[in-house]
Amino acid sequence: MQNQHIIRNFIVETSSRPGNFAKVATAIGMAEGDIGDITTLKSGALTTVRDISITFKSEEQLQQVISNIEAIGNGVKIHAVTDDVLKAHEGGKIAMKSQLDVRSLGDLQRIYTPGVASVCMEIVHNPEKANYFTSIGSSVAIVTDGTAILGLGNIGSVAGMPVMEGKAVLLDQFVGLSGIPILLNTSDPDEIVETVKHIHQGFGAILLEDIGSPHCFEIEERLKAELPIPVMHDDQHGTAVVALAAILSACKATGVDPKTAVIGQVGLGAAGLAICRMLMAYGVEEVYGLDRQEEAQNRLVNYGGQTIASLEEMMETCDIIIATTGVSGLIKPEMVRKGQIILALSNPNPEILPSAAIAAGAAFAADGRSVNNVIGFPGIFKGALDAGAKEITYTMLIAAAQAIVSHTKPGELIPNPLDPMVHHLVARAVEEAANNEMNR
Template sequence: MAWERSSMRTVRVRNKQIVGTLANLLAAISASKGSVGEVKLLNDTMHIVERDITVYAADETQMAHVIEAIRNNPGTEIDEIRDQVLEMHQKGKIAIRSRYDIDTLAKLRRVYTPGVANVCHKIAENPDLARHYTITSHLVAIVTDGTAVLGLGDIGALAGMPVMEGKAMLMESLVGLSGIPILLDTKDTDEIVETIANIAPTFAAIQLEDISAPRCFEIEKRLQDRLDIPVMHDDQHGTAAVTTAALMVATRRAGTDLGKAVIAQIGLGAAGFATVKMLMKLTGNPVMGADLDPAALQRLEEAGGQPATLEEIMAKADIVVATTGVQGLIKAEMVRKGQIILALSNPYPEIEPEVALKAGAAFAADGKSVNNVLGFPGIFRGAVDANASDISEEMLLAAAQTLADLTKEGYLVPHPLNKKVHQAVARAVAEKAFEQGLARAEYVPYVD
C-alpha cells in the first residue's frame, strides 16, 4: 500500500493543456517505481492545469528518481515540492493545554493559590484521592532509551521522540488517555529501572517503547515486580496481541484448528518472543522457534518452546509467523501446501504473500496488515480505568479475542482508526481485570 512506503512528497505541478500530459505523467511516476496518492486540482485555465500530486517511494533515493521523472515529463513544470511529514512535525505533534480558561482572579484562586492547598492537603491525607483530583488518573508515561526505534535500530532517545509523540497522539485521539513521552539518556538497565520507578507516582501506567532485546525483558519484569501500576512493553505485548488476533482470523478463514496446529515463530526478538508466549498460553501447546542468537533459543526453551531451524520449521509447522527483518528469508520452495504464513517484517516481508500463496499456502499476509496501534490504546485504557495493578496474560488475550471477533470479512484485523474497536478492547481488558481480581476501581461505567 502506498502509505506503507517510507518516503512521501506533495508535488505541485503545472501541466500544459495538451491531451495525454497527465496520463504520461502518472505513467512516468509508475515507471520510476513510485506510487500516486491524492491528486488535487488547484487551477484549470485555457493553457495550464495546476495540481498537487502526492507521491510515495520506497526510500529517499527512489524518491529522487520519481521527482526527476516528473521534472522530465513533456509539458510538466514543477512549482513546489513539499514534505508534509516534516511539516506536520514542526514544533512537535502534541502539546499540554489547560482544561479551563483562567480569565478572572476568582478562577486563579481556585486552580492555584490559595485554593489548591486544600486539594494538596486532602491528597496528603489520602493518596488514593490523587486519581480523583489530578491528571494522574489518565496519564501514561511513554518511555524509551532509543535503542530499537522502528527499523532504524539504536538511534538514541532524542531521535526517537517523533515516534513517542505519535504514540501519545494515538492514545489521546483513540481512547482519551494523555501520553507523555519520556526520553532516557542512558542504556544502563539499573538506571532505567530506577528512573522509571522514581517518576512512577506521576502516572497511571507505564508504556515501555523501542527498548532493545534482551534488555527489554529484564527492564519490564523488574518494573512490574516493583510498581503497583500497569507496566507494558508495547513492542512485545501490543504486537503479540494483534498478531494473535490476526492468527485467529487467518485460521478461521483457512479452516485450521489453532489449538491443534503446529505453530512456529521465526525471529525471537521482543515481538517474536512475546508472540510465542501468548500463543502457548492460548493453545496450551509448545511453539517452535528459530533465531540466530543462542541466548534467544535458550529463553524460548526455558519458556516451554521448542528450538528449531528455519528448515525444520518450514517442514513441520502448519502456521509460520516471521518477524526477522530479513527480506526474502522464506523461499517459495520451502512453503508446504496448506500452510498459514504471516511474514510480518516491514517494509519488506520474509516472503511476499502472493509468492507464498502461489507456492501452496492456504493463507498468507505481510506486516502491512498487522499494526500494533490496534493493541496498546485499548489495552491501556481498560487497565487504567479498572485501576489494575498489572496487565495479565489473560487481559492481553481478551484484547486479542476482541480484535478477532470484530474483524470484518475480507480483512485480517479491524481498521486501526475505528474508535469503537478500541472501546471494545478497553471494555474486554477491564472486564478481565475485574474477573481476575486485579481491578482496584469500584466500578467502570462501561463494564457491567
C-alpha cells in the same frame, strides 16, 4: 538496520480531461513508487492540481518518478516536491495544555492558591482520590532508552523523541490518554528500573518503548514486579496482541483451528518471543521458535516453548509461520508448503512478499503493513486504567486480540486502525477482563 523509506508530496497539475491523471499514476507505478493520499487542491475547467503523497525506497527511485512524470508532456507539470513529514514535526507534535481558563481572580483562587490546598488535603486523607482530582489516572509515561528505535537501531533517546511523540498523539487521539515521553540517558537495566520507580507516582501506567533486546525483558519483568501500576513493553506485547488477532483472522478465513495448528516463529527478539508467549497463553499446543542466537532460543525454552533446528525444518513442520527477523527475502518461495499461513511481519521489507508466498502455494499470506500495533496499545492502556488494574495480564491481552477480531470484516486481516470503534472495543474488552480477574 532496515532501509528507511522516503515520503514526498508531489504537487502535480494535469489537464482536466479524463485519463490524464491515469498517466501520472502509471508513471509513478513504472518506477515502483507507492501512491498514498491524493488531495485535489484545485479543479478547474482547464486544469486540475493534486497533492500526491508517494513513498519511495531510495533517492534514485524518487528521481526516476520525477523523470517519468516530466516525460509525459501534454501539460502535465510538477509544481513542487515537498517533505511534509518534516513539516508535520516542526515544533513537535505534542504539548501539555491546560483544560481550564484563568480569566478572573476567582478562577486563579480555585485553580491555584489558596483553593488548591483543600484538594491536596483530600488526597492526603484519601490517596486514591489522586486519580480523580488530578491527571495521574489518565497519564501514561512513555519510557525509552533509545536503543531500538523502529528500524534505526540504537540512535539514542533524543533522536527517538519523534517516535515517542507519535505514540503520545495516538494515545490522545484514539482513547483520550495523555502520553508523556520520558527520555533516559542510560541503557543500564538497574538505572532504568530505579529511575522509573522514582517517577512512577506521577503516572497511571508505564509504556516501555523501543528498548532493545535482551535488557528489555529484565526491565519489564522487574518493573511489573515492583510497581503497583500497569507496565507494558509495547514492542513485545502490543505487537503480540495484534499478531494473535491476525493469526485468528487468518485461521478463520482458512478454516484452521489455531489451538491445534503447529505454529513457528522465526526470530526471537522482543516481538518474536512475545508472540510465542502469547500463543502459548492462548492455548496453542505446539509453538516452535527459531533464532540464530542461542541465548534467544534458551529464553524461549525457559518460558516453556520449544525450539527447532533450522528454517528449512520449520517450514516443513509448521502450519503457520510468523517471521519478525528484519531480514528481507529470508523465506524463499520454494520453502513454502501448500496450505500454509505465512505472516512475514518485518518492515519495511518482509521475509517474503505475500504475493510470492501465495504463488508458491500458501493459503494465506500478509506482511507487516497489514499488522500494525497501533490498533492494540491505546485500548489496552485505556481499559487497564479504567478498570484500576495493577497489572496487564495475558487474560487482558487475549481479550484485546479477540476484540480486534470481532471488528474485523470478512476479507480483512485486522480492522482499519483509524476506526475509533476498534479502540473503544479493545478498551472495553480489556476493562471487562481486568474487572473479572480482580473480582475472582
